[in-house]
Amino acid sequence: MVWVDRILGELQERFAMQIGNGEPLILRDEKTLSGRVHVGSLRGIVIHGLIGQALSEEGIPNRFLFELNDFDPMDELPANLPNRDSFQKYMGQPLFTVPSSEASAKNYPMVFGEELERVVASLGFSIQFYPLEPLYRAGKFNGVIREALDHAAEIRAIYREVSGSEKPDDWYPLQVICEQCGKVGTTQVTGWDGTQVKYSCKKNLVKWAEGCGHEGTISPFDGRAKLPWKVEWPAKWKVMGVHIEGAGKDHSAAGGSREIGKRICEEIFHYPNPFDIPYEFFNIGGKKMSASKGLGASAKEVSDLLPPKLLKLLMIRKLPNQPIDFDPEGTTPRFLRSADAPSASRRRSSETQRFPSHGSGEEGTRRAHVLRQAMDQFICAVIVSFPHPEGPNGFFLLASSRAETDRSSQRFSKEARECRVGRTGNPCLAA
Numbered sequence: 001m002v003w004v005d006r007i008l009g010e011l012q013e014r015f016a017m018q019i020g021n022g023e024p025l026i027l028r029d030e031k032t033l034s035g036r037v038h039v040g041s042l043r044g045i046v047i048h049g050l051i052g053q054a055l056s057e058e059g060i061p062n063r064f065l066f067e068l069n070d071f072d073p074m075d076e077l078p079a080n081l082p083n084r085d086s087f088q089k090y091m092g093q094p095l096f097t098v099p100s101s102e103a104s105a106k107n108y109p110m111v112f113g114e115e116l117e118r119v120v121a122s123l124g125f126s127i128q129f130y131p132l133e134p135l136y137r138a139g140k141f142n143g144v145i146r147e148a149l150d151h152a153a154e155i156r157a158i159y160r161e162v163s164g165s166e167k168p169d170d171w172y173p174l175q176v177i178c179e180q181c182g183k184v185g186t187t188q189v190t191g192w193d194g195t196q197v198k199y200s201c202k203k204n205l206v207k208w209a210e211g212c213g214h215e216g217t218i219s220p221f222d223g224r225a226k227l228p229w230k231v232e233w234p235a236k237w238k239v240m241g242v243h244i245e246g247a248g249k250d251h252s253a254a255g256g257s258r259e260i261g262k263r264i265c266e267e268i269f270h271y272p273n274p275f276d277i278p279y280e281f282f283n284i285g286g287k288k289m290s291a292s293k294g295l296g297a298s299a300k301e302v303s304d305l306l307p308p309k310l311l312k313l314l315m316i317r318k319l320p321n322q323p324i325d326f327d328p329e330g331t332t333p334r335f336l337r338s339a340d341a342p343s344a345s346r347r348r349s350s351e352t353q354r355f356p357s358h359g360s361g362e363e364g365t366r367r368a369h370v371l372r373q374a375m376d377q378f379i380c381a382v383i384v385s386f387p388h389p390e391g392p393n394g395f396f397l398l399a400s401s402r403a404e405t406d407r408s409s410q411r412f413s414k415e416a417r418e419c420r421v422g423r424t425g426n427p428c429l430a431a
């Protein structure tokens, strides 16, 4: 039995009533579009996508909603953003108000959102992408904003009890878009009279942006304000009617956003905490990838190099609670390493532990080469690491859909052969 079957069984038990009523189960995941989406973010997409696929195969209607978060403040600039300095002035603004760095996209976040949609399309899941900001603007969050403001004292108590974080009595869980400077990351709501909120735009609220000092009173509804992450997350579960949503381990730690979110969800929004699938990071050389530090490879770079089924396999071959450590030096078994490229190029490939996301000219070509080399080694490793201990054989996992199981073995061999043809110069693949 593979892990997805175990989860399927638990879902059938927990949602027996909804399934009996023919109510579709809602799966949700999201990504804040503050930079290029790195390959590690695909882990959540593949985990949720696979569960959706398994539900469908059991005849259980479901929808996988993926939020393109375009409303968070711009709080970091990717290390390799072209004309990076020219974006400094937008720090603190909601992402959707930042102009596009590429002519083809509507705004800054959608440069990355559209790229992600294209990459994910190749994985063959049925995913409904949606941007966040239009939902706020359409008033879909008005109800939860009111509940959060009315129960600010209880929310402050939950923060204190779960994470030890002390908020002053005039702290309200909401951030207004400043009417004067347009920033959302710098504002703090300090009063609520049931109709309007009082807020100030603070110079030193955060390190990454400076507020203008404006103070105002405004209606918090219809897209003028947003909830902070730990309150917004459970609010999204209620607004979108979510049944199933896993998250990376950074959110799942004790006292973390998932624990706070669960309490706010149940106690403030009176909505059941969704079925959780905590999953581990996708690391490179033992380090979590970070777009702002230029550490790691983008989802697109990796999908350009790996056939979709291998990319899926890379994400699911380990249990969700085990980290995937993609270490170009360490992934390949020792006996293959000795048969691999000469030692000089092996030393050069240690740079793959830090392949930056962008590059042009000679530098870009070199990086692409280094990345390709790393992928060769990874493909090598997957081929020899079959069978997977979790399944009857690795092909079962690779197929990702049990309906495909019978054909998967043949298909995998074909893809593996294609990889070999395309990757000369790597002895373990040339066999």
Ligand SMILES: [Zn+2]
Pocket (backbone or CB within 6 Å): 178, 179, 180, 181, 182, 183, 201, 211, 212, 213, 214
């Ligand atoms: Zn301001």
